[in-house]
Amino acid sequence: MRFSRYFIPTLKENPADADTMSAKLMLRSGMIRKVAAGLYDWLPLGHKVLKKVENIVRDEMNRAGALEVWLPVIQPKELWEESGRWQFYGRELLRIKDRKNNEFCFAPTAEEMITDLVRKTIKSSRELPVNLYQFGTKFRDEIRPRFGIMRAREFLMKDAYSFHADDKSMDETYKVMVETYTRIFTRLGLKFRPVEADTGSIGGSFSHEFMVLADTGEEQIASCPNVTCGYAANIERAETRPVEPAANAPAALATEEVETPGKSKVVDIAAAMGVSANKIIKTVFMIADAQMVVALVPGDSDLNVHKLQRHLGAKQIWPAKDAEYIAAAGCDVGFAGPMNLKARVVADPLVMSIVNGVTGAGKKDFHLKNVNPGRDFTPESVADIRNIRPSDPCPRCSTPVAFFRGIEVGHVFKLGTKYSKAMKAEFLDEAGNAQPMIMGCYGIGVSRIVAAAIEQNNDEWGIKWPVQIAPFQVIVTPANVTHDESRLAAEKIYNALLEKGVDVLLDDRDVRAGFKFKDADLIGIPLRVTIGEKSLARGMVEVKRRYEAQATEAPLDAAIEKVMETLQALA
């Protein structure tokens, strides 16, 4: 492709409303343009990257035996009512009425549609398993679209759904999909990690997220540095391992009321009481399925609402309102303790190991010290209900875990029979009985990968594409196109690379060389071949990797060989 015939409207300045590095660089390099909140045009340069990602994903899905389909993005309400999600999905679901007043939604995902298709077409276990996937436009009406295309409202997703007659078959496909995703992200040239994850609103029993590693990532992951263990999990999901009780624990002292006027924050109470935050027993008031539940966690830990919900088997859970707190605690907000509550009480194991702890006294402006679980109060149940903390022991091997950040780009789920039961997607087993199919689902955020790759690979000058998904692998830059010999040498190299199947851009614009170099760095082409007047007079051209500051020279007649070698090394 010739730069002069391409359409790369770069920007000199960072757009004011770009809130992440990838959004800035995608807008500045002319990959995308904003249309409205969370809606973006993909311009030729951005689209080219998107297609390269899509093609690698498709190739590996096909290799795994998955079959590509294409489902409507406009989905009938009736199917979402069958699964129960029409009511529960909330306002992220874009609801639509057609001219006849029939209701639909714009696909945020496709469990209902695919389950409907399979139940209408598959009747026998001999036709199972089947793994169907599609690339489709999805829409989620985010309340606050942000981070450019990372959390756009409209986006490109690869979603796959598998159907099985038994758990063994489900497990096999799950394993194949984890391997397939590993191959995909490896081929994309990204540093990534699969981690155990929470199943969230899609439901199901077990899942892994694939994270592209980036310091700017939204997701926090607890990871075991012990390589023989290799445990990694989203902190929403990571289990905690209770600390062993210390051998020489201090003796339990008598409780004592202390006046703490106006102090209800952990940090203030700890200072007032002269104890560390981990001695404080936090009471968190929640409403689970219309019932008051008080969760107890140490002052230096965060309640994990998902864990609490799972422990309670609750359908819905949210924080109690102040009036509900006051009714259950019999005191003002901030001063409740675990005693004398009109509520079910659930404690984290770490709370149970606190000796001489501090908690609210159950009356305004007072706290209690020397509170001892088991002696002073007994919770209804004890369960892992907190987020893991850095340096907590690995739940598998006890090595202290490290935290890192990532961007979720893929997700594999075991869905179980949630949808097949609700929607009667059944097969006849060998005895002729109808059984619900077991389902898995496997998503990849195709457009998000483009942004994640940039978050992982950039510097002050612009993007540093992995060669596998770079819009062009090589840019050929004659420093001065009005110099005939330079231009002709550049054309010759350009054509030779095209013939070798290299995806190459010829910067044939009549502008200053420095301007061209800046553009090449901004759009992030992995390899630049520069033809300068002086070096050409010596029969040499320059070859420079985007990752390296220094260029190397190569003889003009060996330039192609040098480029091909370097590309090989980059891949």
Add this chain to the structure above:
Amino acid sequence: MRFSRYFIPTLKENPADADTMSAKLMLRSGMIRKVAAGLYDWLPLGHKVLKKVENIVRDEMNRAGALEVWLPVIQPKELWEESGRWQFYGRELLRIKDRKNNEFCFAPTAEEMITDLVRKTIKSSRELPVNLYQFGTKFRDEIRPRFGIMRAREFLMKDAYSFHADDKSMDETYKVMVETYTRIFTRLGLKFRPVEADTGSIGGSFSHEFMVLADTGEEQIASCPNVTCGYAANIERAETRPVEPAANAPAALATEEVETPGKSKVVDIAAAMGVSANKIIKTVFMIADAQMVVALVPGDSDLNVHKLQRHLGAKQIWPAKDAEYIAAAGCDVGFAGPMNLKARVVADPLVMSIVNGVTGAGKKDFHLKNVNPGRDFTPESVADIRNIRPSDPCPRCSTPVAFFRGIEVGHVFKLGTKYSKAMKAEFLDEAGNAQPMIMGCYGIGVSRIVAAAIEQNNDEWGIKWPVQIAPFQVIVTPANVTHDESRLAAEKIYNALLEKGVDVLLDDRDVRAGFKFKDADLIGIPLRVTIGEKSLARGMVEVKRRYEAQATEAPLDAAIEKVMETLQALA
């Protein structure tokens, strides 16, 4: 691909609500499944064809220098208001409100979006021309979705838009796009024809439609059989050439009132009066921009409302209601003549050449004979306002035209400055003055092509795919998979063809041979290689084209060569 691992849920019976051959065959062959009115799942077999079509279209668009982009399907109302189409598009436009009550539509087309993109990024004539295209999901909320995916509500379209600084550049690109479309439909293996067309609701000044020829097509085309002329046009667009007045026209007679009780249809009046239909002057009452207009056409011709609208320069036009007719004519519906009307009167030239014609008498149950235009009435204007008829003279060369039927699958338009003026998509010319860009647009109904190809190529047994877009080029069918030698020979041929890059399906199912043959014919694979026990014993296999009733034998060791030769011949 092995049949046993593929997902082809064929149906034995024609689905009750399939209203065309292509809909029947796509549903029966398991290419698609209906979700709701005008909404279809594309299953693996159908999706494979769709992708083959898409890839040929993409390849040729790239070759023509067009650049691929990807625009949101959710488009802001504000842009449609700028172009004026929010108000005028009508109920086919699916309108949507997001959670913040902002209004959007689901893209039926993308003139507004692309014009917005280009006005934000291109400022100078040096950056023109540019031709941007995309493959996108489109939605048109048809009042009566029908013909399967042919007139579905959701469909896949390739839409391209070009921007130019002057007419010369516009004309060049238009020519390139007509050539590109010609290459595309040739490569798709379809019989097609470009025809002059009306520009319809998208607007603009000039356009060609690409028609896939099929007797079942919705569109009627008038075509000149004179090959040196080659004129072809949609009958909505085709000009008519006035017949020369006959040299020995009869003398004009005196008008005479005839009682025609209850007769208001052309056929009844012609019979009552003893004249042929072409002697009758039909009066058609229309409301154009709130004004009454009576159009006069011969009794054997149809009024062309588009032509009348263009002639009047009217923004809106529709048939008058009975009350409006009666008010303007002063008589009951069915008995008006061209005289004494409270209306503008427009006559087709063919009406003006009628001698001693028949028309309504302007009072109930009476007609007039021996009416002579010019003597008895003078219309306000005379203009081509009728549809061309079979055997009418070609407007270019006078050869009587033939009619044929087709399915519109592509459309190229000159849009002029309709959108660029309304939306201020301007560039600075050399004198530094802002000028509106000149635009062209170029659509291809990608999903519709799949149905059109089937309408053109089918028989009582099923689909007969052109090899270029067949889901598989070859099917290898061991008649009996429990016969080891047959199975092994089939596997060997299958693997050898895969290695040669042939898209091949191995029917490895343990079912009767006749059942397999029926499926192969239904899904329309162009070439079948059958391995039968008896012929294999003689060292032979069968090679059969889908188009031919008879198979030919080939020696087992020459089977691959034979297949490759036949594929070559089919392409």
